[in-house]
Amino acid sequence: MVDKTNLTRKEFLKYSGAAAGVGILASHGISSFANAQSGEMLHRPIHSSGEMVPAVGLGTALEFGTFNNVEEFNVRKGAVEALLNNGGTVIDTSPTYRDAEIVVGRALDELGVRDKCFLATKISIRGKQEGIDQNNQTFTDLRTDKIDLLQVHNLRDTDAHLETINALKDEGKVRYVGITHFRENLNNEAVKVIENNKIDYIQCQYNMLDRTIEDAVLPAARDNGVAVMINVPFARGRLFGATAGKEIPEWAKDFGVDTWGKFFLKFIIGHPDVTVAIPGTIHDYHVIDNLGALRGRLPTQVERSRMVQFIEDI
Numbered sequence: 001m002v003d004k005t006n007l008t009r010k011e012f013l014k015y016s017g018a019a020a021g022v023g024i025l026a027s028h029g030i031s032s033f034a035n036a037q038s039g040e041m042l043h044r045p046i047h048s049s050g051e052m053v054p055a056v057g058l059g060t061a062l063e064f065g066t067f068n069n070v071e072e073f074n075v076r077k078g079a080v081e082a083l084l085n086n087g088g089t090v091i092d093t094s095p096t097y098r099d100a101e102i103v104v105g106r107a108l109d110e111l112g113v114r115d116k117c118f119l120a121t122k123i124s125i126r127g128k129q130e131g132i133d134q135n136n137q138t139f140t141d142l143r144t145d146k147i148d149l150l151q152v153h154n155l156r157d158t159d160a161h162l163e164t165i166n167a168l169k170d171e172g173k174v175r176y177v178g179i180t181h182f183r184e185n186l187n188n189e190a191v192k193v194i195e196n197n198k199i200d201y202i203q204c205q206y207n208m209l210d211r212t213i214e215d216a217v218l219p220a221a222r223d224n225g226v227a228v229m230i231n232v233p234f235a236r237g238r239l240f241g242a243t244a245g246k247e248i249p250e251w252a253k254d255f256g257v258d259t260w261g262k263f264f265l266k267f268i269i270g271h272p273d274v275t276v277a278i279p280g281t282i283h284d285y286h287v288i289d290n291l292g293a294l295r296g297r298l299p300t301q302v303e304r305s306r307m308v309q310f311i312e313d314i
């Protein structure tokens, strides 16, 4: 097992970089950076500021924080590089995603792209002082003096951590304040936090198998000018299992869908109240595929209903 914080520059040059990334991409029939900047890519506003962000980003919860050697680190670094080189900016991580913050911080530093990235992370622990201590380590691990979005993870000790995050915002160390959760049984609590606090962002689960936030969370976010970040957009990959071996329906090609990843993501960002979805992946070719959902038109509401019916019929 390599020392995860002390990979030498030589090791990085040996194993990493665009050349390795392009090789992987080419083997999947996807051109890396050549198609990056053609055409318009969908951006959505953060309501509290008007700042625009690309509506698809990158999540780091699953395998991102685990690696055993330089090659595996460089796969993850390649995903970050692919995001930033292909029009994406938003990365979501957490101090509780094993070593994901270390991986993200090192990758951004090595690539020299911290300023291009909209970096979101969390306070994820009980206790106010414990949260402050955890967040101090986060700044070190992410190698940054500014976090774009700091969120209370899973509504754990929300009041205490919102106080901390708001104080950091006043100091200029955090740009936006948020909360997260991913469970249906926390939807009501999330709505109360939206209504009773001044927050910029809510992050919650929305995908073709779980649409419960449509009922109250999305309307509350809209009414209170809160941006919405969508986690678990592929139901942790279950949607790919459900559609494995199935043809993409012809009618979905009308709105630019040629992969299942784009099908699932266009459904999500086709909801007008969604700001950004953050599919998790360690693979650059999946990052490129996911960013492809930002191109072409979105499905209409009628088409979105048809998409749901299609998945329900499988």
Ligand SMILES: NC(=O)c1ccc[n+]([C@@H]2O[C@H](COP(=O)([O-])OP(=O)(O)OC[C@H]3O[C@@H](n4cnc5c(N)ncnc54)[C@H](OP(=O)(O)O)[C@@H]3O)[C@@H](O)[C@H]2O)c1
Pocket (backbone or CB within 6 Å): 058, 059, 060, 061, 062, 063, 092, 093, 153, 154, 180, 181, 182, 203, 230, 231, 232, 233, 234, 235, 236, 237, 240, 261, 262, 278, 279, 280, 281, 282, 283, 285, 286, 287, 289, 290
């Ligand atoms: N409470 C919270 O705050 C909370 C809870 C859960 C998640 N999150 C955030 O939300 C992010 C997304 O959720 P998630 O990672 O749990 O699950 P997810 O995004 O629903 O699914 C991830 C899975 O999809 C696969 N995948 C990604 N892009 C693909 C593509 N284009 N084609 C085929 N397969 C693809 C990935 O495999 P490969 O790696 O092989 O590409 C991975 O197995 C997390 O990473 C995290 O940042 C937050």
